[in-house]
Amino acid sequence: MIHFNDVTKIYNGNVKAIEDMNFTVEKGELVIMLGPSGCGKTTLLRMVNQLESITDGDIMLNGKSVRHSNKIEMRRNIGYVIQSNGLFPNMNIEDNAMIVPNLLGWDRKKMRDRFNTLMELVGLNPDEYRKRYPHELSGGQQQRVGVARALAADPPVMLMDEPFGALDPIIRTHLQEEFLQIQKELKKTILFVSHDIDEAVKMADKIALLKGGKMMQYAEPARMLNKPANSFVAEFVGQDRVLKSMSLYTVKDLANALTLKPVLESPDSQNINENLSLRVAISKILNQEADQLIVENDNGTRKGSITLDLIEQFLHREIKESV
Amino acid sequence: MERKNKTIALFIKLIFWALLVAFFIWAFSNNMFSTIWEQPDTFLRLLGEHITIVLLSGAAAVLIAVPLGIFVTRPKFRKSEWLIVGIANLGQTIPSLAVLALAMGFLGIGISAAVVALFVYSLLPILQNTIAGIDSVDDNMIDAAKGMGLTNAQILWKIELPNALTSIIAGVRTALVINIGTAALAYLVGAGGLGVWIFTGIRLFDNAFLMSGAVPVTLLAILIDYLFKWLQFALVPKGLRLARKAQNA
Numbered sequence: 001m002i003h004f005n006d007v008t009k010i011y012n013g014n015v016k017a018i019e020d021m022n023f024t025v026e027k028g029e030l031v032i033m034l035g036p037s038g039c040g041k042t043t044l045l046r047m048v049n050q051l052e053s054i055t056d057g058d059i060m061l062n063g064k065s066v067r068h069s070n071k072i073e074m075r076r077n078i079g080y081v082i083q084s085n086g087l088f089p090n091m092n093i094e095d096n097a098m099i100v101p102n103l104l105g106w107d108r109k110k111m112r113d114r115f116n117t118l119m120e121l122v123g124l125n126p127d128e129y130r131k132r133y134p135h136e137l138s139g140g141q142q143q144r145v146g147v148a149r150a151l152a153a154d155p156p157v158m159l160m161d162e163p164f165g166a167l168d169p170i171i172r173t174h175l176q177e178e179f180l181q182i183q184k185e186l187k188k189t190i191l192f193v194s195h196d197i198d199e200a201v202k203m204a205d206k207i208a209l210l211k212g213g214k215m216m217q218y219a220e221p222a223r224m225l226n227k228p229a230n231s232f233v234a235e236f237v238g239q240d241r242v243l244k245s246m247s248l249y250t251v252k253d254l255a256n257a258l259t260l261k262p263v264l265e266s267p268d269s270q271n272i273n274e275n276l277s278l279r280v281a282i283s284k285i286l287n288q289e290a291d292q293l294i295v296e297n298d299n300g301t302r303k304g305s306i307t308l309d310l311i312e313q314f315l316h317r318e319i320k321e322s323v
Numbered sequence: 324m325e326r327k328n329k330t331i332a333l334f335i336k337l338i339f340w341a342l343l344v345a346f347f348i349w350a351f352s353n354n355m356f357s358t359i360w361e362q363p364d365t366f367l368r369l370l371g372e373h374i375t376i377v378l379l380s381g382a383a384a385v386l387i388a389v390p391l392g393i394f395v396t397r398p399k400f401r402k403s404e405w406l407i408v409g410i411a412n413l414g415q416t417i418p419s420l421a422v423l424a425l426a427m428g429f430l431g432i433g434i435s436a437a438v439v440a441l442f443v444y445s446l447l448p449i450l451q452n453t454i455a456g457i458d459s460v461d462d463n464m465i466d467a468a469k470g471m472g473l474t475n476a477q478i479l480w481k482i483e484l485p486n487a488l489t490s491i492i493a494g495v496r497t498a499l500v501i502n503i504g505t506a507a508l509a510y511l512v513g514a515g516g517l518g519v520w521i522f523t524g525i526r527l528f529d530n531a532f533l534m535s536g537a538v539p540v541t542l543l544a545i546l547i548d549y550l551f552k553w554l555q556f557a558l559v560p561k562g563l564r565l566a567r568k569a570q571n572a
Contacts, residue, residue, distance in 0.1 A: 049470055075472030086467025090485040090560035099481075100471050133562035135569055149471075159470070 006057035028187040032200040035210035079150030079158035087134040118148040140171040247279040260304025358535035372515035380441035392453025415447040437514035445498035452494025456487030496551035
């Protein structure tokens with residue numbers, strides 16, 4: 001869907017911001033570009049909707065070169081979300097969210113319906129917020145409207161530049177989870193910039209790790225954590241990469257891969273839902289909350305128990321397997 | 324602290340209004356405005372001339388300075404900002420009397436010299452406020468607008484100008500209020516206006532002439548000031564007005 005083809009960006013004749021970038025974002029994938037500040041991730045993102053020019057090479061969007069597309073028309077077909085939401089203070093929430101449909105000349109009825117749908121989708125009451133103004137909303141609410149605005153004309157592709165970066169950690173986690181739910185439903189092709197490895201591991205289908213305008217590794221989160229391509233990647237994802245990779249697996253994954261231990265009635269046990277991540281499971285064990293965790297499904301049926309050894313066994317298997 | 328400041332502000336306002344009322348009582352009881360009652364036709368003519376000079380020069384300044392401000396804030400023409408602001412600055416730096424004299428040198432005696440002089444004099448506040456207003460629009464907002472596919476013209480009309488409007492109107496208001504005072508000098512280039520009575524009063528030591536000219540000029544300035552406050556209220560988008568209020572609260 002988005003195909004980077006030897007993309008190069010040179011500033012002032014000699015500063016190379018992006019060098020020979022080659023990768024593909026498949027349809028329906030959420031790809032997070034990650035890297036230290038100045039690595040060129042935002043520049044690369046902005047080259048897709050031509051807010052930055054391309055010095056050499058090309059980006060193909062759905063088979064069409066972005067360099068040779070009509071910029072205005074192309075941008076109206078790409079959802080764009082930025083960190084500081086960029087809502088317009090002179091317009092109310094409805095006008096803000098419906099700005100692209102408005103440009104596209106939708107009729108009132110269609111816009112109203114779309115606004116209602118989108119606001120429900122991002123978890124805001126449409127009638128409560130319709131006539132309010134951006135400054136009356138909290139940061140989290142503003143960013144929800146920012147996401148709704150980007151989705152307004154139902155673009156197949158979305159570009160998101162640290163959309164949750166300015167929010168406090170609790171709200172950020174909330175919005176990340178909600179957005180993942182939305183994405184599950186809508187299956188947009190998303191290019192997302194972040195500097196937060198945890199955010200990337202949690203949300204991305206693939207991570208593109210950049211440094212100095214070059215691609216360090218482009219891989220699924222599990223692969224990047226378990227099998228970093230070079231020392232920079234290993235350092236960037238952190239010494240605790242094994243722990244991070246555990247948030248990629250649920251207790252259920254473990255239960256499907258290995259045989260659970262039988263449930264022993266002992267005071268040192270706790271229940272855990274099978275849909276929680278292994279990271280939660282191991283934290284519980286390491287916190288001395290329990291020696292064994294009894295795995296339950298949503299109906300409360302016990303399926304067996306897990307212990308530290310079992311998790312270790314599972315990781316061993318996964319890391320070996322992904323090699 | 325907040326309450327204390329409010330009390331002080333209210334107190335000062337009260338003193339101001341009390342002084343004003345006292346002044347008018349004194350002026351009326353001493354027949355200071357007798358000239359107005361004795362020559363109502365002349366008064367209306369002078370007032371008309373005064374307003375004509377101010378409005379013509381003001382309208383011309385708005386028509387030139389606002390588009391000029393928009394022009395120099397376009398990224399392509401940004402480099403011309405220093406030149407244009409520099410020229411406008413020059414108009415403002417030269418004393419108003421000298422601008423009048425210069426204008427008279429070119430255009431001879433009459434209303435056109437006064438209008439041109441005041442026009443030159445009004446350019447800078449309007450131009451500067453237009454530039455400042457457009458510059459104050461958050462870059463992220465412009466970036467978002469561009470990224471969503473607004474054309475440059477749409478960004479100007481839907482985003483930049485509405486958000487700069489408060490500042491632009493404030494510039495016009497400043498320019499006009501200054502002009503009402505400066506237009507009293509128009510008498511010197513034979514353009515009439517209430518300056519005729521003011522200068523007559525000064526020459527003849529006649530307070531009745533002086534007051535009959537000066538007080539209407541002052542009232543006119545206050546009136547314009549209020550008119551523009553109302554205009555600001557009416558024209559600036561509601562969301563911005565509320566945001567400003569919330570910020571000040």
